[in-house]
Amino acid sequence: xxxxxxxxxxxxxxxxxxxxxxxxxxxxxxxxxxxxxxxxxxxxxxxxxxxxxxxxxxxxxxxxxxxxxxxxxxxxxxxxxxxxxxxxxxxxxxxxxxxxxxxxxxxxxxxxxxxxxxxxxxxxxxxxxxxxxxxxxxxxxxxxxxxxxxxxxxxxxxxxxxxxxxxxxxxxxxxxxxxxxxxxxxxxxxxxxxxxxxxxxxxxxxxxxxxxxxxxxxxxxxxxxxxxxxxxx
Amino acid sequence: xxxxxxxxxxxxxxxxxxxxxxxxxxxxxxxxxxxxxxxxxxxxxxxxxxxxxxxxxxxxxxxxxxxxxxxxxxxxxxxxxxxxxxxxxxxxxxxxxxxxxxxxxxxxxxxxxxxxxxxxxxxxxxxxxxxxxxxxxxxxxxxxxxxxxxxxxxxxxxxxxxxxxxxxxxxxxxxxxxxxxxxxxxxxxxxxxxxxxxxxxxxxxxxxxxxxxxxxxxxxxxxxxxxxxxxxxxxxxxxxxxxxxxxxxxxxxxxxxxxxxxxxxxxxxxxxxxxxxxxxxxxxxxxxxxxxxxxxxxxxxxxxxxxxxxxxxxxxxxxxxxxxxxxxxxxxxxxxxxxxxxxxxxxxxxxxxxxxxxxxxxxxxxxxxxxxxxxxxxxxxxxxxxxxxxxxxxxxxxxxxxxxxxxxxxxxxxxxxxxxxxxxxxxxxxxxxxxxxxxxxxxxxxxxxxxxxxxxxxxxxxxxxxxxxxxxxxxxxxxxxxxxxxxxxxxxxxxxxxxxxxxxxxxxxxxxxxxxxxxxxxxxxxxxxxxxxxxxxxxxxxxxxxxxxxxxxxxxxxxxxxxxxxxxxxxxxxxxxxxxxxxxxxxxx
Numbered sequence: 001x002x003x004x005x006x007x008x009x010x011x012x013x014x015x016x017x018x019x020x021x022x023x024x025x026x027x028x029x030x031x032x033x034x035x036x037x038x039x040x041x042x043x044x045x046x047x048x049x050x051x052x053x054x055x056x057x058x059x060x061x062x063x064x065x066x067x068x069x070x071x072x073x074x075x076x077x078x079x080x081x082x083x084x085x086x087x088x089x090x091x092x093x094x095x096x097x098x099x100x101x102x103x104x105x106x107x108x109x110x111x112x113x114x115x116x117x118x119x120x121x122x123x124x125x126x127x128x129x130x131x132x133x134x135x136x137x138x139x140x141x142x143x144x145x146x147x148x149x150x151x152x153x154x155x156x157x158x159x160x161x162x163x164x165x166x167x168x169x170x171x172x173x174x175x176x177x178x179x180x181x182x183x184x185x186x187x188x189x190x191x192x193x194x195x196x197x198x199x200x201x202x203x204x205x206x207x208x209x210x211x212x213x214x215x216x217x218x219x220x221x222x223x224x225x226x227x228x229x230x231x232x233x
Numbered sequence: 234x235x236x237x238x239x240x241x242x243x244x245x246x247x248x249x250x251x252x253x254x255x256x257x258x259x260x261x262x263x264x265x266x267x268x269x270x271x272x273x274x275x276x277x278x279x280x281x282x283x284x285x286x287x288x289x290x291x292x293x294x295x296x297x298x299x300x301x302x303x304x305x306x307x308x309x310x311x312x313x314x315x316x317x318x319x320x321x322x323x324x325x326x327x328x329x330x331x332x333x334x335x336x337x338x339x340x341x342x343x344x345x346x347x348x349x350x351x352x353x354x355x356x357x358x359x360x361x362x363x364x365x366x367x368x369x370x371x372x373x374x375x376x377x378x379x380x381x382x383x384x385x386x387x388x389x390x391x392x393x394x395x396x397x398x399x400x401x402x403x404x405x406x407x408x409x410x411x412x413x414x415x416x417x418x419x420x421x422x423x424x425x426x427x428x429x430x431x432x433x434x435x436x437x438x439x440x441x442x443x444x445x446x447x448x449x450x451x452x453x454x455x456x457x458x459x460x461x462x463x464x465x466x467x468x469x470x471x472x473x474x475x476x477x478x479x480x481x482x483x484x485x486x487x488x489x490x491x492x493x494x495x496x497x498x499x500x501x502x503x504x505x506x507x508x509x510x511x512x513x514x515x516x517x518x519x520x521x522x523x524x525x526x527x528x529x530x531x532x533x534x535x536x537x538x539x540x541x542x543x544x545x546x547x548x549x550x551x552x553x554x555x556x557x558x559x560x561x562x563x564x565x566x567x568x569x570x571x572x573x574x575x576x577x578x579x580x581x582x583x584x585x586x587x588x589x590x591x592x593x594x595x596x597x598x599x600x601x602x603x604x605x606x607x608x609x610x611x612x613x614x615x616x617x618x619x620x621x622x623x624x625x626x627x628x629x630x631x632x633x634x635x636x637x638x639x640x641x642x643x644x645x646x647x648x649x650x651x652x653x654x655x656x657x658x659x660x661x662x663x664x665x666x667x668x669x670x671x672x673x674x675x676x677x678x679x680x681x682x683x684x685x686x687x688x689x690x691x692x693x694x695x696x697x698x699x700x701x702x703x704x705x706x707x708x709x710x711x712x713x714x715x716x717x718x719x720x721x722x723x724x725x726x727x728x729x730x731x732x733x734x735x736x737x738x739x740x741x742x743x744x745x746x747x748x749x750x751x752x753x754x755x756x757x758x759x760x761x762x763x764x765x766x767x768x769x770x771x772x773x774x775x776x777x778x779x780x781x782x783x784x785x786x787x788x789x790x791x792x793x794x795x796x797x798x799x800x801x802x803x804x805x806x807x808x809x810x811x812x813x814x815x816x817x818x819x820x821x822x
Contacts, residue, residue: 063651063652064651064652064655065651065652065655065656066652066653066656068653069653069656069657070656070657070660071656071659071660073656091295094322095301095303096295096296096301096302096303096322097301097302097303097321097322098302098303098306098319098320098321099303099321100319100689102688104316104318107318108315109743109745110311110741110742110743110744110745111309111310111318111744112309112318112320112321112322112324112744112745113321113322114318114321151652154651158650158651176650176651179651180639181290181294181639184289184637184638184639185289185290185294185639186288186289186290189290197638198638200659200660201638201659201660201663201664202663202664203598203636203637203638203663204598205287206284206287206288208283208284208287208470208472208473208474208481209470209472210470210471210472210473210596210598210599211468211470211471213471213596213599214426214427214428214429214471214599214600214604215427215428215429217429217430217433218430218593218594219594219596220594220596220664221594221596221598221599228284228285228287228288230284
């Protein structure tokens with residue numbers, strides 16, 4: 001992790017301070033990722049997703065935001081952890097949405113969400129349905145396809161060329177939206193690990209104080225991001 | 234059996250902008266005032282505090298400040314032939330929830346209407362004749378004029394703490410302001426905001442084209458400020474978290490920052506949260522209300538709250554729904570033309586151009602919701618409706634706001650929506666794009682209206698409200714005209730890439746993408762009872778002790794964000810209650 005030389009980071013301060021040991025409990029929130037290394041993605045125990053669903057989300061998000069090229073991929077950003085935690089929470093269960101019937105899942109798309117299923121239920125039902133299509137088309141499940149085939153399968157899914165029940169038709173839309181959310185949301189939600197996605201695009205995160213900046217025209221803001229919990233990148 | 238509470242002089246339904254205005258002005262008259270708020274209590278501290286509020290996922294995407302459809306929503310169809318279905322997840326518009334209402338999470342864009350917009354039918358017929366009004370358009374005059382409202386616009390701007398530069402002071406055009414605005418008796422209470430890089434480029438292009446740019450008026454403090462109620466605001470630090478967020482530093486104009494703390498100190502004011510009004514109760518003669526019945530969420534019971542005056546000040550959609558459930562007017566039927574409640578529902582017609590400059594640094598996270606330079610060269614009072622073939626207009630604005638990456642990631646058309654190409658695109662273009670927006674008028678039509686749904690009910694078992702709404706050719710033609718005028722201006726700025734986003738003829742309403750929370754009409758004002766639901770003082774024609782405030786009063790929507798007009802109307806209404814109604818309660822018209 002890099003930091004601006006004018007602003008010593010918390011870890012540097014603690015290293016230089018005789019009180020470092022005594023303060024470590026207080027500092028733990030600010031340096032959670034340094035103090036408590038997160039389990040490798042392979043060792044993460046999902047809160048909602050079952051093993052085969054987790055494997056699918058790992059494989060699919062790795063294609064939606066691949067690791068190659070500049071910037072983190074979905075796996076480096078730990079997007080699958082974000083998705084799992086979101087599905088385990090009130091987004092997954094559609095707590096805020098009106099979910100009473102009657103439902104017309106075949107309604108015009110422009111009338112919005114009309115599935116009787118919550119996002120978590122859609123992941124649960126759509127992953128095996130999509131895998132059935134992958135098996136019929138390629139002979140193996142999605143996770144066993146090579147990268148080019150996975151891209152092809154996801155392209156078909158996005159285009160509506162994979163026959164899914166109407167109540168699952170928003171699956172690709174929410175999978176992609178959740179992937180991008182996990183890439184760019186505050187790291188406290190499990191993704192955007194070490195604010196890598198913010199650093200990559202130049203978004204300063206929770207700094208939220210730019211009093212002297214509106215009239216500094218055409219000058220790139222120089223400071224890296226901070227998170228809500230106070231980490232710096 | 235409902236619990237009954239002690240009678241109050243005034244009961245207010247909904248503690249947002251207009252409820253707070255009614256609350257403080259009537260409490261200052263010495264009346265015993267109670268506000269009932271469906272949602273939770275919320276204040277700058279601790280609810281909007283830094284850094285917790287700086288959370289795009291929670292508030293920007295999961296919409297945790299908004300009305301939850303699970304608690305209250307409506308059904309939507311585009312035409313009478315379609316089956317309306319519930320607006321299950323929020324998209325196109327975002328009604329607020331809790332104390333402060335939508336005034337807490339808005340962008341702070343505060344505009345007055347043009348005088349012509351308040352007498353639009355007369356303006357059209359005088360200049361072009363009745364024959365240019367399209368079949369099916371319900372074009373009307375407001376029953377109140379700009380001149381009558383001017384002192385109340387001025388007062389609302391002082392309370393709300395608006396930053397800007399006058400363009401027309403008592404008829405004298407002012408350098409640097411908007412020359413096409415209605416006259417103002419005084420300048421804005423705060424100087425205009427600063428100009429960001431994109432706005433500066435836009436201003437330069439406008440001047441070169443012979444247009445008249447000005448800094449957009451902002452409900453965002455540009456200096457330290459104390460308003461007439463003694464409420465203090467501090468200058469904005471351009472944190473960029475306005476729309477969908479509460480302001481963490483007392484800079485954005487809201488009921489919290491400008492009224493509520495002063496109001497809460499008054500001993501004759503009380504407010505109860507998690508108290509959702511279910512209906513207005515009518516007296517046996519049907520000419521007055523006796524109070525309201527509400528659902529007390531904490532006690533899990535219905536409560537009857539008697540009151541002498543009932544003020545309906547919840548969000549426009551909820552006001553109309555409540556009035557339908559209470560019999561406060563006859564529901565409009567477009568087939569027979571009978572009824573007025575639910576008529577004149579209107580929205581907003583918007584579009585824009587995005588421009589990409591690979592070598593420019595816009596720092597899109599630096600800004601505020603009302604940031605930008607605007608022009609009114611294509612506004613209602615500048616357009617020759619007869620020659621152009623539509624009635625309406627728009628204001629244009631350019632200025633970074635809400636540059637948070639989940640929701641605001643403009644990419645050149647053709648960039649893949651995922652994969653290596655998408656990742657390359659976000660790295661290449663974030664911070665290098667700017668836009669110009671066209672914010673346009675929306676007329677009222679026979680086919681766009683609100684009524685009760687025959688199928689779906691809410692959690693209290695009441696029929697949901699049903700919206701019938703689609704885009705109409707007149708407004709789409711206006712939008713296409715704006716596109717034709719904006720593209721050359723954008724091109725004159727020499728972007729590396731530019732692309733337009735304007736709905737055209739044939740477009741249908743899509744509830745999914747966010748468009749605007751400017752839902753208007755439904756309990757519109759009228760000169761006579763057969764044409765509307767309330768009179769010029771927002772007093773219902775049906776019951777003289779019931780007043781319905783907010784954007785539901787609009788006859789058709791203006792080209793501007795509605796808060797300035799509804800704030801002015803609210804002060805006009807409470808002034809009439811104070812000076813004319815209290816001494817002699819009666820129909821004021």
